[in-house]
Amino acid sequence: xxxxxxxxxLLPVLAALLLSxxxxxxxxxxxxxxxxxxxxxVIATIVTLADGGKxxxxxxxMRWTLLALPxxxxxxxxxxxxxxxxxxxxxxxxxxxxxxxxxxxxxxxQDFIVARAPLQAGSDxxxxxxAERAHGNDALALALVDxxxxxxxxxxxxxxxxxxxxxxxxxxx
Numbered sequence: 363x364x365x366x367x368x369x370x371x372l373l374p375v376l377a378a379l380l381l382s383x384x385x386x387x388x389x390x391x392x393x394x395x396x397x398x399x400x401x402x403x404v405i406a407t408i409v410t411l412a413d414g415g416k417x418x419x420x421x422x423x424m425r426w427t428l429l430a431l432p433x434x435x436x437x438x439x440x441x442x443x444x445x446x447x448x449x450x451x452x453x454x455x456x457x458x459x460x461x462x463x464x465x466x467x468x469x470x471x472q473d474f475i476v477a478r479a480p481l482q483a484g485s486d487x488x489x490x491x492x493a494e495r496a497h498g499n500d501a502l503a504l505a506l507v508d509x510x511x512x513x514x515x516x517x518x519x520x521x522x523x524x525x526x527x528x529x530x531x532x533x534x535x
Contacts, residue, residue: 392532394525395506395515404490405511409466411484412475417464419511425462426533427507432467433496433519440467441474443502448478450527457534466491506530 409417421427430447432440444465451458465475465483475483494516496503501519504526508514517526 393515393529394522395504395517395529397515398513401508401512401514403511404507404513407486407488407490409464409484409486411464411482417482417484419507421462421509423459424509425460426509426530428461428463428530429491429494429505429507430463430465430467431491431495431503431505432465433501434468434499436467436470436502437500439500440496440502441470444481445478446523447502447504447526448481450523450530453527454531454534460534461530467495506533 405419407419411417417427419427428447428451430444436444448463451461451463454461463481465481466486470483475481491505494503494505494513496519498519503519504517504521505513506515506517506529515529
C-alpha cells in the first residue's frame with residue numbers, strides 16, 4: 363500500500379523531470395503574445411520621458427509596463443490601436459493601476475498625450491527595442507515588461523486586443 367501511495371506522488375515528478383531534461387515545450391500555449399525566450403533584462407536601458415525624467419524599470423509599486431512601439435510614424439491606425447490598449451487597461455478595474463502604458467516612438471501632439479493620461483511618452487535613444495517595433499509605418503506593436511525590468515512578452519503589429527487583455531488579466535490578477 364505504501365509503495366502505491368509513493369508511486370502516485372513520485373511518477374508525476376519523474377515525468378516532469380524527464381520532460382524538462384529533454385527540453386520539451388508544449389506546441390501551443392495559452393498566451394496570445396510571443397514569449398521572449400529567455401527573458402531579456404532592460405534595467406540598463408535608459409528611457410527618457412517627455413517630462414525629462416527617466417523611466418524606472420524596477421517599479422516599487424509592482425506595476426507591469428506595457429510598451430507601445432510604433433513603426434516609422436504613428437498616424438491614425440497607430441493612434442487607434444494606442445487608444446484600444448488604453449481602453450483595455452481601464453477594463454482591468456481596480457487592477458488598472460498595476461499596468462502602466464509607455465509610448466516610445468515619434469513625437470505625438472501634446473494634447474493627444476494629455477487627453478490619454480496616464481499614458482507616458484518617452485524616447486529610447488539607444489534603440490534597445492528596435493527588434494520589438496512594429497514593421498508597418500502606421501502600425502503599433504507592444505511589449506510587456508515585468509516589475510523587475512525583464513522583457514517577457516511581445517505583441518507584433520496586428521496583435522489581438524482580446525488576447526492582450528487575457529494575457530494581462532492572467533498576469534496581474
